[in-house]
Amino acid sequence: MNKSSFSERAATLEVVAYSIAARTALRKGGVLARKDAAVGLVLSNAVNHEVYADAVKSILKSANLNDVYTVVRVEESWKGQHNWTDAIEFLGVKPAVIILIPEDATIPPRLVVGLDRIVNVGELLPTHLAAAIKSARGIRISSAVARSLLAHPPELIFQSLRPGRSIEDALSRLSALAARRKSVVVDCGVEDLPGFGAAQDWVLDLSRDIADWRKRSIPWEDVDCGLLLSGPTGTGKTMFASAAARTCGINFMAASSAEWQAAGHLGDYLKAMRKSFREAADKAPTILFLDEFDAVGDRSKFRGDNAGYGVQVVNGILEMLDGSSRREGVVVIAATNHPDSIDPALKRPGRLDRHVAIQLPEYDDRKKILSLHLGTELPADALAAAARATAGYSGALLAQLARDARKIARRNRREVLPQDILEVSPPLVSIDIETRTATAIHEAGHAIVGVELAYATVSAVVVLSEMPSRCDSLGHVEWQRSRPMHRSEQSYRDEIAMLMAGMAAEREVIGQTYNGVGGGVGSDLQRATDIATVMVGCLGMGSLLYNDASTPEELAELRKSDSLIRRRVERVLAAELERSIAIIRRRRSDLETLTGAVLEKQVVSGDFVMKLLQRDAG
Numbered sequence: 001m002n003k004s005s006f007s008e009r010a011a012t013l014e015v016v017a018y019s020i021a022a023r024t025a026l027r028k029g030g031v032l033a034r035k036d037a038a039v040g041l042v043l044s045n046a047v048n049h050e051v052y053a054d055a056v057k058s059i060l061k062s063a064n065l066n067d068v069y070t071v072v073r074v075e076e077s078w079k080g081q082h083n084w085t086d087a088i089e090f091l092g093v094k095p096a097v098i099i100l101i102p103e104d105a106t107i108p109p110r111l112v113v114g115l116d117r118i119v120n121v122g123e124l125l126p127t128h129l130a131a132a133i134k135s136a137r138g139i140r141i142s143s144a145v146a147r148s149l150l151a152h153p154p155e156l157i158f159q160s161l162r163p164g165r166s167i168e169d170a171l172s173r174l175s176a177l178a179a180r181r182k183s184v185v186v187d188c189g190v191e192d193l194p195g196f197g198a199a200q201d202w203v204l205d206l207s208r209d210i211a212d213w214r215k216r217s218i219p220w221e222d223v224d225c226g227l228l229l230s231g232p233t234g235t236g237k238t239m240f241a242s243a244a245a246r247t248c249g250i251n252f253m254a255a256s257s258a259e260w261q262a263a264g265h266l267g268d269y270l271k272a273m274r275k276s277f278r279e280a281a282d283k284a285p286t287i288l289f290l291d292e293f294d295a296v297g298d299r300s301k302f303r304g305d306n307a308g309y310g311v312q313v314v315n316g317i318l319e320m321l322d323g324s325s326r327r328e329g330v331v332v333i334a335a336t337n338h339p340d341s342i343d344p345a346l347k348r349p350g351r352l353d354r355h356v357a358i359q360l361p362e363y364d365d366r367k368k369i370l371s372l373h374l375g376t377e378l379p380a381d382a383l384a385a386a387a388r389a390t391a392g393y394s395g396a397l398l399a400q401l402a403r404d405a406r407k408i409a410r411r412n413r414r415e416v417l418p419q420d421i422l423e424v425s426p427p428l429v430s431i432d433i434e435t436r437t438a439t440a441i442h443e444a445g446h447a448i449v450g451v452e453l454a455y456a457t458v459s460a461v462v463v464l465s466e467m468p469s470r471c472d473s474l475g476h477v478e479w480q481r482s483r484p485m486h487r488s489e490q491s492y493r494d495e496i497a498m499l500m501a502g503m504a505a506e507r508e509v510i511g512q513t514y515n516g517v518g519g520g521v522g523s524d525l526q527r528a529t530d531i532a533t534v535m536v537g538c539l540g541m542g543s544l545l546y547n548d549a550s551t552p553e554e555l556a557e558l559r560k561s562d563s564l565i566r567r568r569v570e571r572v573l574a575a576e577l578e579r580s581i582a583i584i585r586r587r588r589s590d591l592e593t594l595t596g597a598v599l600e601k602q603v604v605s606g607d608f609v610m611k612l613l614q615r616d617a618g
Contacts, residue, residue, distance in 0.1 A: 014158040017124060017132035018047065018055035025121045026059060026098075035068045036095045040111065040118040042103050047124065047154050049073055049100055056098055065096075073100040084108055091115070106413050120411065126150060133161070141167055149174070189247035194368035195395065196240055199356040202227060203244040206331065210248050210285055213329075225331040226321065226351050228293070230339040231358030234394030237335035240358075241289035244333065250285040257295035257313075266309055270316045277320045277327060284329025293334035294341040301341075314343050321351040340551045360394055363387050369395055373402030374416055382418035388466075389425040401425065428466035431474060436599060438506065438514050439463050439474040444594040445505025446477045448587050449580050450498040451613045456481030459606040463598045474516070475598075478606070489541040492531055497576040497583075499528040504580035505591060521552050530555045532572040537565045542572065587613070 022041065026032055029039035043052050053073050060066040072087045082105045090097050091114045099115070101107060107118070126146035133139050133146075145167060149157050152174045160170040190196060190203045202224070209223045229237045238254070245252035253276070260272040280288040296317055302310040321332065334352055336342060346352055361369055366387040371378065390398060404424040409416040431439075440463045447458050456479040463475035484491070502524055503517045518525040533555045535541040538548075545565070549558045559566045584591060590612055597604050 011136070012158070013132055013136045013161055014048075014051055014154075015054045015058055016136045017129055017158075018052050019058050020131050020135075021124050021128045022052065022055050022121055023059055025119045026056070029098075029117045029119045031060075031065070031069065031098065032063055035065065038091055038095075038097045038099075038114060038116045040099045040101050040107065040115045042101050042118060042120045044103055044121070044123055049075075049102065052100055052121070056100070060098075069096045069098050070094045071098045071100065074102060074105060082106075084111065087111060088114075103410060124150065124154065129157075133167070139167065145171070152177075188243055188372075190240060190243045191247060192372070193236070193240060193243055194372070195236075195361040195365035196358060197356070199227070199229060199240060199358065202354060202356065203247055206244070207248045210250060210331075214285070220328045223331075224354065225327075226353055227331075227333045228339065228342070228347060228352040228355040229333060229335045229358055230337065230355065232360060232394060233337055234396030235358045235360065236395040237358060238289065238291060239395070241287060241333045241335070244331075245287040248285070248287070248331075250287060250331075251280075251283045252287050252289065253280050253283070254289040254291065256291040258292060261295075266312055269313065273316055273320060277330065280330045281327060285331070286329065287331045287333055290332060290334040292336065293346075294336040294338040296342070296346070298341055298343040299345075300343075314346070318345060318351070321346065360392060361398070363391070366390055366393065366398060369398045370402055370421065373399045374405060374421065378416070378421065379418055382421055386421045386425045389428050430466055431464060435474065436463060436465065437595070438510060439516070440595045440598040441505045441509050441591070442502035442514070442516060443475045443477055444591050444598065445501040445503075445580070445584055446498060447594060447609055448591055448613060449501035449504070449583050450477065450479065451610065452583050452587065453494040453497060455479070455494050455498045457606065458609040461594065461598050461604045461609055463602060465602055480606070489535065489539075492535050492539075492541065493572070493576055496528045496531055496572065497580045499524045499531075500573065500577040501580040501584070504577055504584050508581055508584045508588075509591065526552065528573060528576070529559075529569060532569040533559055533565065535572065536568040537562070542568055 023032075025041055026039070029041070030037045031039055041052075041056070043049055050073070053071055056071050057066060060069050060071070070090050072090050074082055074084060074087055082102065087099045088108070088110055091099070091111065099111070101118075103120075112118075126143045129149060130141050130143065130146045133141055148171060149161075149167075152160075156174060156177065157170075160173050161167070190200045193200070206224060209218065212218045213220055213223055229240065231237060241254070242252050255273075255276040260269050260276070276288065280286040296313055297310045299311050299314050320327070332352065334346075339355065339357070347355060364387075367383045370383055370386055370390075386401070390401065393401070401421070401424055405416055405420040408420045408423060443461050443463055447461050450456055451458060459478035459480050461475070461477050467474060503513055506513050506517070517523065520526065530552055533549070536543045537545060537555075537558050538550075540546070543565070547558050547562075547565075549555050559569060593612060594604070594609065597608065
């Protein structure tokens with residue numbers, strides 16, 4: 001097979017793009033201004049270094065310097081070692097040398113002292129790609145389109161942008177392929193992944209069951225083989241499923257509704273779905289991971305012309321999940337950001353009968369996640385500072401933070417140091433005393449009313465003096481509470497009173513309400529309002545009406561559409577607010593004591609709180 005010539009390769013869009021990116025680096029190194037420079041160009045490992053070599057040679061040719069400079073590429077052996085022999089040899093005998101160096105390579109001292117300058121070429125930028133497409137194809141694209149293209153691996157970008165193909169077609173192909181590349185292989189089991197709690201326990205039990213099934217000690221019917229994982233984006237659901245397969249010592253496959261839908265019309269969709277399950281069964285035992293599972297839908301919510309299509313899809317996945325004999329050796333782990341959007345039939349016994357909600361990692365888990373991704377031991381105070389600064393970060397964002405810290409260390413040719421992780425961590429913003437005082441009063445109010453009404457036991461009251469950039473909460477009360485199966489109306493009212501207690505304390509002590517009471521989903525007022533709506537609109541507590549509503553969106557729509565329910569909810573909230581105010585007035589001295597302790601210590605233990613609030617009760 002004939003190889004393409006240099007002139008043919010130099011004309012390709014890929015080489016043109018990297019020529020534009022490399023030109024600035026060569027200029028910084030003095031290559032284009034003199035004929036005796038010795039420069040090292042550090043190249044990203046995300047790109048093909050052979051292409052960069054062609055790009056550099058193309059620039060030299062256009063500047064009539066191709067006969068002056070020798071270009072040497074440092075290559076890696078199959079054992080992962082870098083071969084510096086040619087680079088050192090040419091640097092010793094040639095006056096003008098350009099050495100292309102992988103970013104993860106440690107440059108030997110002989111090159112460090114011999115090179116005039118070492119320049120980081122950096123990543124391919126949207127401006128580079130847009131300029132290359134205009135130069136090579138005569139097509140203008142926006143920065144947004146260039147960024148969309150660069151979200152994909154470089155080798156796929158340029159293969160998709162083949163001559164004669166439109167930018168839109170290339171983007172469509174890249175997006176479709178990205179939907180299919182959901183398989184994430186990790187080098188650890190779930191036992192090494194912090195922050196997964198009950199899901200981790202489920203996998204450890206599954207591992208024992210699969211071992212027993214392999215020994216024919218138990219039938220597949222006795223294996224708990226369906227799990228629904230829910231949680232915010234970036235909490236590592238895909239990584240967890242892959243780690244689960246490693247823990248169990250079985251195969252891993254990934255699929256998604258988007259991948260099946262990309263196959264074509266309804267018949268093709270169902271055929272692709274069945275193919276995924278069949279391939280998983282052929283490789284059994286296998287964990288089949290189904291991402292973005294809420295895209296399958298809920299039959300009760302289908303409307304209009306597409307309702308029949310959606311019903312067929314749900315019926316198809318039910319058929320695949322039903323009956324252990326249909327999927328012997330196949331464990332299904334489905335993931336979603338929106339568990340309420342999944343058809344209830346899919347969550348019944350024998351299907352995805354276990355549901356575990358993954359939360360954003362807590363402080364201790366953030367320390368463990370950072371340590372895991374950094375791959376090195378750091379002093380406890382550095383990890384603690386980074387964990388404090390990353391409240392509200394998902395596992396994916398913490399992994400990115402660790403990569404950024406490793407990149408700093410790599411650029412400086414050394415191990416990761418504490419200052420690297422602190423440099424890439426978000427800054428902590430100091431909170432003024434007025435705001436902290438109002439927050440402490442608010443949280444103390446929650447604690448006092450919650451304990452007074454036996455809502456739960458306090459584990460801690462926390463009010464921060466510094467706030468991470470992604471954190472929108474200055475403080476909170478940590479509760480230890482068991483939820484009874486059967487709850488009285490008074491139990492619901494006590495919970496509402498506890499939620500309204502922050503507002504009650506602010507009104508009673510400060511004389512006004514702050515915006516921390518309300519806001520979006522998860523705020524005190526939203527939670528209290530939804531509980532009151534469930535009481536009067538669904539549970540027969542304050543009304544004999546029944547409505548099928550459970551999600552915040554459904555409950556909000558119920559209040560919007562029914563003025564009678566809306567007025568009844570308002571009366572419940574007002575009554576419980578007044579009850580909270582009465583408790584705050586009676587325990588005013590305790591409120592002041594607890595507020596002062598929280599302001600002084602930032603974190604007050606549950607023992608301190610419970611002893612303080614039970615002192616008078618005794």
